[in-house]
Amino acid sequence: MKTLLSVIRWVFGLFFGMGAIGGFMSGDIIAALFVLTIALLLLPPVTKALFRNRNSFRNISQGKGVSVVPTAATAPVMQPMSKAEQAPKFQKPSVREVNRYMNERSRSIVDSSIIDVTGQSYRIPDQQPKSAISESDRGVPYWAHQYVYSYAELNSASAAQSNFYQRFKASFLNGVYLDLEGNTNYAFILLFDLLNKDYEKHKDIEKLEGQLDALGEHYPKTRSYANSFLIQKMEAAGDIHGVDRRRMAQYSHYSYQSSYDQDQWKLGTQYKAKLGLAEDEISLLNKLWNPGNTFCNNEFCLVEVMKLYLATLKIFESQCILESTTLEQEFKAVADVVARKYFKYRSNSNNYKYSLGSVAHELYTTVFKHCENAVREHYSHKRKVSTETVYHSKPEVAAVFEEKITSRINAILPKLLPSVSIPDIPTEIELNAQNTGRWKTKFEELTINFKARDGKQFIQDIIQLGEYNKKNPSLENIFFEASKFIAKTDREAALVLYVHYLYHDLHSATFNNKQLAKTLQKNLFQTEQQLTDFTTIIQELIQGRDLEKAVGAVAGIFTPKRKKIELNRAAINEVQQQHAGTVELLNDYLQEEEEPQQNAENVGVENLGEGEVTFENLLLQAKGSDGFFIEEVLLNDAQCELLQLFASNSFTIAQQEVEAFARMNNLMRNQLIDSINECCYEQLDDVLIEEDGEYYTIYENYFQQLIKK
């Protein structure tokens, strides 16, 4: 059926087309055009194209179809809109809208898996507040977006559009605000309608203001235009107050938005909850721009600087009060000098007034920088921020800065610094990463406080220092220096620290593998074995990167290896036998009997001359035989007498006395004593008479051994 209808339309279409051509050729152009129109309308492709265009526009305007995001082709030239207005409609649909759309879509997917593009349409719920905007009962005729310059634009609208507009206006005037479903042309037509047509009739500017306010409120795109047109009308009507009021409203609207943006990211607003700041403190902090440097990027440091800044300003202010002035006044005084001397503005000129405000603001930043520097110094952060401003280039300005601000701040800060908190561990780590030489201060403290032979504690301290420096690229140097330091006092600790050094060196950007000095190595390793053991540990560490294993192994280097003593039974027996032989041999020599001794003596004496008789022998011949002494001891009379003299003198006689005795007996003292000792030696196996300074003494027990019992 459809095909038949199409064929008929083609036939008639072509027929009328041919007729139109004939008309053009005959010169009857009007009739020819008319016939051509009929012919075109009859041709199916033309009608199809016309309908497709219309449906697609409608679908797009109603949010139907495949996409809700307008493409370059579909996006019409629209009235200028603010982002806030534009966003909810097309570019940035709210999450709720998207969800709703997705639900609808998923429902349709459930119903039929194919989306037919037909003439039927679905409604996407309106974004306008439902309380204020009513939905149109019969729908809003689509009206492609276009710039609307006057009410006359309505003339180009279709009948449906015109009808809808009339209805829309009537509703608006009755306080019912229809949902335009994005067709803002109606709102703008209404705007011009109210401004020109209606106002010309009633000339009531207040009524117009009320109507435009309502229009702006419910159709926000029109707000700014409405306001500016209204101001024009008010100016035309001579309503100056009205103009001011509208302008003020416009300004406050913009300023509200801008002031919110300014303070939102300022320090006071940001940290008011976190630090429990009072209003005045918030205001003081909001005078600053976020410093945004590496030091203050660390929140702990920033907070400490802020605290110090607030405390400093508090004291500063109290000092000012004592001097019958205020902080503001002092800052203003500096700003005044800057404005006059640096900018060379005339007093009370607009520039002068403006610069007073801006310079005073900058002064707070200067105070903050001083505080920041103090905290940096306190935390051993090497780099400082410059506290000088461009104004310091003028000496007179710099002098005022020094006098009014810097000198006072410098006096206040040292008192407040002790209250600055010690950095927490993450901050320490961060600071050490920023200052690669910061560890040296702490290291120096450790070395100064190092107590000799407390190596384990030192290792722990260094490891902790290493933890604080784990992000520091110089981390390995801490362990290397520590190893060098302790090498003289604790060898094991030095090696443990060296292992730590090597481990961190392995994990650093470049593997330096620094060696300890030769002299230190000599001190560390007393034997070759120790050095070999340590080299093995190091090689294993480099290969396996197992720090714990290496540290554990270091302790074993200096543990003495227990030596096993192997005894050889056969060797022992041999030694024993040899020793027995030696003892026997020595016994022969050391424990000779009296006889061989006598012989030896005689042999010696014989050396003097064969058959000669010695003095001693002569004396022996005259041996006393009183029977007091045992027979084994061959003593002569003089010797016996002397011994008896000893006995009667408690076994101690002065040398002089012995000398006298010897002389009396025609003998020599030393020879007499020696001869007695010699006679008794074999019996006693020791010397009988001993010299004791100026005396001769006899050990009583020995004497007892010589006398007959």
Added chain:
Amino acid sequence: MTDNIKPKEATAIVNSLLGGVVPKIGVQHITVGRSPEIEAFINSLEDVKNGHSMVKFWIGDFGSGKSFMMHLLNTVALKQKFVVANADFTPDNRLYSNDGKAVALYSAIMDNIAIQTKPEGGALATLLEKWIEQVVSKTAQEEGIPLTAIRDEQHMPLIQRSIMKTINEITDVGGFDFGVVVMKYYEGYISDNEQLRRSALKWLKGEYRTKTEARQDLGVREIINDLNYYDMLKNFCRLFVSMGYSGFMINLDEAINLYKISTSVMREKNYEKILTIYNDCFQGKVSNFFINFAGTNEVLENERRGLFSYHALKSRLETNKFETLQIRDFSQPVIRLMPLDHNEIFVLLKKLKVIFDLNYKVNLEVSDDEIHQFMEEMFNKPGASEFLTPREVIRDFLNILSIIRQNPGIDKKQLFGEIEIRDERPDESAVDSLVDGIEVL
């Protein structure tokens, strides 16, 4: 095992060793591991007794037993009727000098002259008197004068003539002055002039520093000085032998002090003196003379400052090239004292335990395994490898035995664990470096 140890010897051994010194008697019972050395020494002593002369160098590291061996030599030599003298080289005592340091060594030797009945030294006067007695009695017999009358002053010229005659017979260089001084001694005795006798002894000991002084006191023109002291030693040696003694033995310890002489010329002169003595002894220029030097390895072998730095000595003292650690040659002039091995120390400790038991008449329960364990503990103590000596092992072992004896139930393991090794070496490193420094300059 007891080897006929006498209780008296046991006591002496235990007491002396506890005190860290060599015992006076019974030393033969602790001569473990030194059998070949002792044998060699005994043989040498026999040779000297028979008229030969000998020089021996006892070389060993700290704690190797040099002092022990010296002491043993002393003991045996004294028993063998030797006159023995001990002296140490010091920075002020040396063999050659021209500032009195050589004669100082001579004085030290003469001061320490010991005989069996006077083992602690100072026997010169005794020996002198003994010799004079012999001369007197001989003169009395020759002249037919009764012994009771021979000491009269009228017979003094006879005695003096006899003394001079004997002295002339036995001495060569410096014999006249030597005889005069001995006569002066006798004169002092006869005339009861103690001062004269002291002066004579002072001269004989080389304590006169100026000739004038000696002439005033004794009327002699010469004194014993750095140059002639060695001749006097030889004279004394002949004198002692003539008196009936087996010989004269001189032990010179701490030869490191010659090594430490900072000027190389002076050091060489001293080594030259050693060479002279060595040559005299082995070439038979002196009889019955036995001289021992004791020093460390570096004293002998250091090519720059040791005895080997003097080529003539090096060629004489070099080790028999066929000798090894196992095959030893103890007939060489140099006897190296090797440290005792573990087996020898084990035998020594076992012997000490027996001696200790004998001394205290107990039988301590210390097994061989426990002795072994004690040794292991000792050798595993920190510093053991550097400065553990037999002296310390012995002393600690005896100390532990003492504790066990007095506390029978005590834990021996714990006792062994408490041992500490101390460095008992003299601090010589500082001196060495100083000497090196001076020499470099």
